[in-house]
Amino acid sequence: MPEEIAHPTPAAELSDPERWVDDHGDYLFKYALSRLRDPLKAEDVVQETFLAALKGGKNFQGRSAEKSWLVGILKNKIFDHYRKTARETAFTDLEFYKEEESDRFVPDGMFKDAWIHEAGPQEWDSPGASLDNEMFWRTYRDCTNKLPKNIATVFTLREVDGIESKEICAILNISENNLWVMLHRARMALRRCLETNWFGNKEGTK
Amino acid sequence: MSFIASFKTRFVFWVWNHTPTCVEMARLTSQTLEKKCSLRMRLKMRLHFVICAWCRRYFKQVNFLHEHAARVEMLPEGMPERVLSFEAKSRMKAEVRKNLATVM
Numbered sequence: 001m002p003e004e005i006a007h008p009t010p011a012a013e014l015s016d017p018e019r020w021v022d023d024h025g026d027y028l029f030k031y032a033l034s035r036l037r038d039p040l041k042a043e044d045v046v047q048e049t050f051l052a053a054l055k056g057g058k059n060f061q062g063r064s065a066e067k068s069w070l071v072g073i074l075k076n077k078i079f080d081h082y083r084k085t086a087r088e089t090a091f092t093d094l095e096f097y098k099e100e101e102s103d104r105f106v107p108d109g110m111f112k113d114a115w116i117h118e119a120g121p122q123e124w125d126s127p128g129a130s131l132d133n134e135m136f137w138r139t140y141r142d143c144t145n146k147l148p149k150n151i152a153t154v155f156t157l158r159e160v161d162g163i164e165s166k167e168i169c170a171i172l173n174i175s176e177n178n179l180w181v182m183l184h185r186a187r188m189a190l191r192r193c194l195e196t197n198w199f200g201n202k203e204g205t206k
Numbered sequence: 207m208s209f210i211a212s213f214k215t216r217f218v219f220w221v222w223n224h225t226p227t228c229v230e231m232a233r234l235t236s237q238t239l240e241k242k243c244s245l246r247m248r249l250k251m252r253l254h255f256v257i258c259a260w261c262r263r264y265f266k267q268v269n270f271l272h273e274h275a276a277r278v279e280m281l282p283e284g285m286p287e288r289v290l291s292f293e294a295k296s297r298m299k300a301e302v303r304k305n306l307a308t309v310m
Contacts, residue, residue, distance in 0.1 A: 017302045025298065026289040033288055043294055050302050105229055113227035120228075120260035127270055137278055144278075159275035165240045176240075184236035187268050194271070 017054050024067055028074050034141075035078050035156065037149060045077040052077065075161070079171055082153065086173040093150045094178065097185035101192065121191070124199045136198060143193035147186055154179060155186040218257050225254035231261040235268050 028049060032042035052073050085091070104119040106112055115121070130136040144152055154172065157163050165183075169176050226234060231254055234243065243251070255262045290298075 017306055018299045021295050021298045021302065025295055029290045029294075030288060039288065043290070046290070047298050047301060050298055051305055054302060054305055100229065100232070111222065113229040114222070115228045115258070115260035115264075117260070121263040121267060123263060124267060124270075127267070131274055131277060140278055159272060160278055162276055180237060180240055183240070184233050187236050187271070188232060191264070191267055191271065195267075 091172040
């Protein structure tokens with residue numbers, strides 16, 4: 001009798017792969033959602049991740065190793081999703097920020113296309129300290145979320161995942177020149193958004 | 207004094223006429239993160255920076271964001287506040303169980 005009480009706890013009865021769903025499901029879902037912006041698709045790729053992990057069939061010592069292993073698989077599933085989407089609809093978006101802050105540059109004359117001094121980039125106050133501030137990253141995320149979906153996708157692949165532009169072009173099936181234009185505008189928009197909502201407005205947000 | 211002032215003005219004009227505009231500088235700033243520019247272009251950018259604090263800041267800030275963007279993943283707050291529903295989890299477990307039989 002005592003052995004029976006000691007052993008069959010429900011958690012222990014879950015097979016490892018089923019336990020993944022409880023342990024890492026939410027994290028993987030949030031990750032996928034931040035990339036795909038669609039709860040149903042995010043759920044699908046998480047499901048695919050678990051099944052793929054099952055086939056990979058590995059054992060891990062620590063939970064963190066298990067988690068990063070699953071995230072690695074998830075990333076590939078998300079890329080597969082991008083590839084599939086790219087075959088159906090073009091990823092290129094050359095409309096976003098077409099004006100490229102033209103309102104901040106001198107419109108004509110000798111110094112045409114120079115920054116208007118009051119409107120150009122301002123000095124950022126100790127940006128390094130912002131890196132440890134959760135509110136900064138929240139602002140960063142809000143700014144990224146304001147980017148149109150395709151622009152946000154290329155921006156995240158390049159800046160957050162650190163994938164080289166050639167590889168991004170292959171995944172999304174876009175030309176290198178168009179990627180550069182999209183990245184340039186995304187960086188410009190994000191810089192401006194952070195300057196407005198964080199660096200220029202610290203009293204309000206901190 | 208006036209000699210120095212006029213020299214300074216002429217220098218600024220000369221540099222402005224021999225380097226990319228600020229609009230182009232912004233594009234080039236992003237491009238240098240994707241591929242190495244020619245030495246000639248890099249020198250032109252350097253020269254432009256001498257006379258333009260705004261492009262200097264733009265370059266510095268875009269590079270700063272490029273360098274540290276990966277950290278956004280490391281904070282749980284960097285994720286949307288959504289979780290999987292109980293139903294979704296049950297569905298996934300059932301699916302896993304079904305496939306577990308075929309793998310083992």
